Amino acid sequence: MEPLFALLVGALFTVAIYLFMSKHIIRVLMGAAILSNGVNLLIFTAGRITREVPPIIGADSDVLQASAANPLPQALVLTAIVIAFSFFAFLLVLGYRAFQKLDTDNSDEMRVAEPVNESAPPLGY
Amino acid sequence: MSASAPGATFIVLMLPFLAALITPWLTRRLGHNAAWLLALAPAAIFIHFLGFSAEVADGGIVTGGFQWVPSYNVSFSWLIDGLSLTFALLISGIGALIILYSGGYLKGHKQLGRFFSFMLLFMGAMLGVVISDSFLMLFVYWELTSITSFLLIGFDHTREASRRAAIQALVVTGGGGLALLAGLLVIWNITGVSQVSLLLNYGDEVRASPFYLLALFLVLGGAFSKSAQFPLHFWLPNAMEAPTPVSAYLHSATMVKAGVYLLMRLNPVLGETVWWETILPVFGGATLIVGTLLAIRQTDLKLMLAYTTVSSLGLLVMLTGFGSEYAISAAVLYLVAHSLFKGGLFMVAGLIDHEAGTRDVTRLGGLRKAMPVTFIAALAGAISMAGLPPFLGFLAKEEIYYALWATDPWSLAFVAVAVVGNGLMFVIGFAVALKPFLGPEVKTPKHAHEGPVLLWLGPLTLGVAALVAALISPLTHRFISSPMASAISGEAETVTISVIPHMGPALILSLVTIAFGIVAYRMLDRLRAGMASLLQTIGWGPDRGFDQFVSGIVRLSGAVTRIVQPGRLDFYMTATFVMIAIALFAPMAWYGEWPSMPVWPADVQFHELAVFAIAFLGLGAVIYARDRLTAIVSLGVQGFAVALLFMLFGAPDLSFTQFMVETLAVVILALVMTRLKLSASDHRATRDKLIDMSVSLVCGTGFALYLLAVTQQPFNPYISDFFAAYSKIVAHGTNVVNVILVDFRGTDTLGEIAVVMVTGLAVLSLIRVSVGYAGIKIGDNDPDRREETR
Amino acid sequence: MRTVIFRAIAPYLTSLMVLFSIFVLLRGHNEPGGGFIGGLIAASALAIYGIACGVEPVRRAIYFHPMGISAFGLFVGTLAGVLSVFAGVPFMTGLWVYPTLFGVEIALSSVLVFDIGVYLVVVGAIGSIALALEERDRD
Incomplete structure (x- = not known):
């Protein structure tokens, strides 16, 4: 199964990076959402794929059965999903406020921090 | 070697820093009278080091210290021999007088506490430089003196000239410090020892090493920048922007001698080679001549003294470079004499400035009646500086001529340099000490009268010290000169010169110097005009060069910034992902670890x-x-x-x-x-599309290949197995994922939920805060402009 | 989106979801579930209620400010970790007690307290974000 997952991960990364390089904040946001999926799936796949058996110990056993899925990447990914979502929300609000203030979602026109014709730095002491 | 009272020495080394800590509080309570209390700290240090003098005079070396980073063999350790002891006594002795003087000079200044603090910090750092045994400690203290010097020069930070001088001094001396660090590391690499006391046995090894020249140049870079050798001398006169106590202490008596100290300290290791004995005298001699010539041109008392300090440092470097027995003892005597008379003369200059309101020599005159004590102190300093008996300066000059005199052309050239340099210093010394006091009374901006005891105590004491040291020269030599000369040359030496002049070439050269000096003194005004017009014709100097260098750097960085930071987000993104693509493919290509061709999964x-x-x-x-x-x-x-x-x-x-x-x-x-209300379409241009597509495709393929390669490796289930085995037995949970989250890696999760909460807060504040964009221009940090708008 | 049907169903849907989220939270240690998922379900419930009936009723209903809930969750989580100090074991070590209530043995643990902390943080933070974004409807 891993090659299929690798293919999907590659596709997720490609699309996310393509969106990241857009000039429009809204596209970048979508890129961020997709990138988090890509990274999560990457970690999940690196822990190897197992079908259908969740990592839950049965009532009659003290240890996890050998056929169960690898719990470690799942634990890593679980928190990653939630944190990625919080950051996604933060980025969204950031973009939203920027649009309200600057009346554009085109990053080329957002030049508050780096103005187009920035004067040379002062030469005095 | 003995290690007596390491605890006491450690406390003494830390004493200035501790005093600096309580100074602001003390000054708030006592005002300028805090100086009396604060001077106790350097006085205590002076007495502590005096306790070593008997042992050191008998050829003993005191070492001590603590292990600091044992795994790298880095220690906090000190070395007290003739050289460091003399320096320590000068630093603490003059330091005590300077603290008192500062109390009088800056009386009522609202930042007096800060000033005292900086001074004491500097004192601690300077003591550290001369006492350090380990390289690392030496370097740290060395840079600390540069930093405190920066703070003190820029003390009056509301003036641009102060700020410029402070930055200039920091750039030159701090940069030199880095060169010194590199040089010390090279030496460390050659010998494998990081302690000065051990290094002294490795001289032959260092000189034979192929890296000798590298080490030499780097160390000289540090020493020459600190001791203001031509052509790096320009920062020292500019440093006169600092209050006069600073000029007297840092920029004549102590800090600028750190470079000379370093050369003397490393003389047994790096010296006695052709390079050493050529570079040092040539640069020292050039500095001597350039310094005195520039000093002639000045009319400001402090600047005249500053340029002669440059030339004195040149003389010291020159003598150290000669390396002969007499040259070393001449350097020792001159170093001590210079610290005494130059510190004193600076204090006199400050005193005149303080009482008369100006230090322009052409606007001063006839002060001898109003300020008799100051006049005596000034005379004492000037006589010593001119090298007349019966002061210590005379001994030093006699010894200098004695050391230099020989009949080969190389020596004769340096004799000529020394005669001209000394003659001009004679002129400057008396110009500072006589012109303001003799002649008809001139109306000064302030009505001049004798300053308070705090102000004249320092210069007078130093003058008396120079006199007494010369009169009891056998004792001076036994406790100061001979041990120090021995430490510099690396073998036992005895200095014998006394105030009673001996007939010989040295005395004749002295007489020539004095005659030359008197002639030049009478022609001072004409010489000054001549130098002024000469400098006018030359126009460019290293000082201007520094400005061009700094503005060049600012312009270059501005241009580079405009190229690498054009302010376009998609450019940054593209650059980032191109780098990521390289990072993904380069290791796989380099090590040839491509994943094998995957097979279509059967199931x-x-x-x-x-x-x-x-x-x-x-x-x-x-x-x-x-x-x-x-x-x-x-x-x-x-x-x-x-x-x-x-x-x-x-x-x-x-x-x-x-x-x-x-x-x-x-x-x-x-x-x-x-x-x-977004625009309808947000599609990009075809060219952008092609670039973006190829970059993202390469990156995506890279990640896919990387994942394939990882999954084709055998899986290491070590950690997963741990969780699988102990989740139920130890943590009483059957959902292993949840057990990992809340139990095994609970602290991790705690951090993660904190992140979630902080993001929540950030989102909330972003939404709530109404952004007031009032046209703030980022990068507007020109302090002058801000003052105008205030 | 504020259809009559949606507005009529929303309160029941929300309360059901909140109940379910607590169920998911409590069974998390042994079955699929846990603080993160439970918190997300509850936050979604608040979001749905907010879309249907407006943000103000939601704020009234949960009484506390969502970020306050979140902060309290972080406090509870930290407290669960600190508890172990009193038992003389390292920070975050799980502690278990088994009191018997009405003849039924109940497993209580600092781990469960920590999970509740996680739940509260997620509900508070995500809920706060969702509500804040919905609130901007009016201006």
Whole structure:
């Protein structure tokens, strides 16, 4: 199964990076959402794929059965999903406020921090 | 070697820093009278070091210290021999007088506490430089003196000239400090020892090493910048922007001698080679001549003294470079004499400035009646500086001529340099000491009268010290000169010269110097005018060069910034991902670890394929969707497909979470999107499209290959097995994922929920805060301009 | 989106979801579930209620400010970790007690307290974000 997952991960990364390089904040946001999926799936796949058996110990056993899925990447990914979502929300609000203030979602026109014709730095002491 | 009272020495080394700590509080309580109390600290240090003098006079070396980083053999250790003891006594002795003087000079200044603090910090750092045994400690203290010097020069930071001088001094001496560090590391590498006391045995090894020249040049870079050798001399006169106590202490008596100290200290290791005996005298001699010539041109008392300090340092470097027995003892005597008379003369200059309101020598005259004590102190300093008996300066000059005199052309050239230099210093010394006091009374900006005891105590004491040291020369030599000369040359030496002049070439040269000096003194005004017009014709100097250097750097960085930071987000993104693509492919290509060709999985089932297909379709739709709402819905589609994959492959927890998150994300995105009045189309130009596509394709392929390569390696289940085995037995939970989250790696999760909460706060504040964009210009940090707008 | 049907169903849907989220939270240690998922479900419930009936009723209903809930969750989580100090074991070590209530043995643990902390943080933070974004509807 891993090659299929690798293919999907590659596709997720490609699309996310393509969106990241857009000039429009809204596209970048979508890129961020997709990138988090890509990274999560990457970690999940690196822990190897197992079908259908969740990592839950049965009532009659003290240890996890050998056929169960690898719990470690799942634990890593679980928190990653939630944190990625919080950051996604933060980025969204950031973009939203920027649009309200600057009346554009085109990053080329957002030049508050780096103005187009920035004067040379002062030469005095 | 003995290690007596290491604790006491350590406390003494820390004493100035501790005093600096309580100074602001003390000054607030006592005002300028705090000086009396604060001077006790250097006085205590002076007495402590005096206790070593008997042992050191008998050829003893005191070492001590503590291990600091044992694994790297770095220690906090000190070395007290003739050289460091003399320096320590000068630093603490003159330091005590300077503290008192500062109290009088800056009486009523509202930053007096800060000033005292800086002074004491400097004192501690300077003591550290001369006492350090370990390289690292030497370097740290060395840079600390540069930093405190920066703070003191820039003390009056509201004036641009002060700021410029401070930055200049820091750049030159701090940069030199880095060269010194590199040089010390090279020496450390050659010999394997990092302690000065041990290094002295490795002289032959260092000189024979192929890296000798590298080490030499680097160390000289440090020493020459600190001791203001030509052509790096320009920072020292500019440093006169500092209050006069600073000029007297740092920039004549102590800090600028750190470079000379370093040369003397390393003389047994790096010296006695052709390079050493050529570079040092040539640069020292050039500095001597340039310094005196520039001093002639000045009319400001402090600047005249500053330039002669430059030339004195040149003389010291020259003598150290000669390396002969007499040259070394001449350097020792001159160093001590110079610290005494130059510190005193600076204090006199400050005193005149303080009482008369100006220090322009052409506007001063006839002060001898108003300021008799100052006049005596000034005379004492000038006589010593001119090298007349019966002061210490005379001994030094006699010894200098004695050391230099020989009949080969090389020596004769330096004799000529020394005669001219000394003659001109004679002129400057008396110009400072006589011109303001003799002649008819001139009206000065302030009505001049004798200063308070705090002000004249220092110069007078130093003058008396120079006199007494010369009169009891056998004792001076036994306790100061001979041990110090021995430490410099690395073998036992005795200095014998006394105030009673001996007939010989040295005395004749002295007489020539004096005659030359008297002639030059009478022609001073004409010489000054001549030098002024000469400098006018030359125009450019290293000082201007520094300005050009700094503005060049600022312009260059501005230009580079405009290229690498054009302010376009997509440019930054593209650059980042190009780098990532390189980082992904370079290791695989370098080590040839490409993944092998994957085989189509045999057991893949139809519904799984369907989910994959949905994911791919969603991704494609995100990119190709004409309007944004469709893109958002497609975003949800690929998210749900990923959630389904989690479900199918044994991760129900992930699946639920992903479903919830994806739903919320799409809802929120749609909520916000519908409120923005965005332009209809946001598609990019074809050229951008091609570039972006290729970069993202390369990156995506890289990640896929990387994942393939990882999964083709054998799996190491070590950590997973641990959780699988102990989840139920130890942590009493059967859902292993949850047990890992809240129990095994609970602290980790604690950090993560803190992140979630902080993001929540950030989002809330972003929404609530009404952004007031009042046209703030970032990068507007020109302090002058801000003062105008204030 | 504020159809009559949606507005009529929303309160029941929300309360059901909140109940379910607590169920998911409590069974998390042994079955699929846990603080993160439970918190997300509850936050979604608040979001749905907010979309249907407006943000103000939601704020009234949960009484506390969502970020306050979140902060309290972080406090509870930290407290669960600190508890172990009193038992003389390292920070975050799980502690278990088994009191018997009405003849039924109940397993209580600092781990469960920590999970509740996680739940509260997620509900508070995500809920706060969702509500804040919905609130902007009116201006």
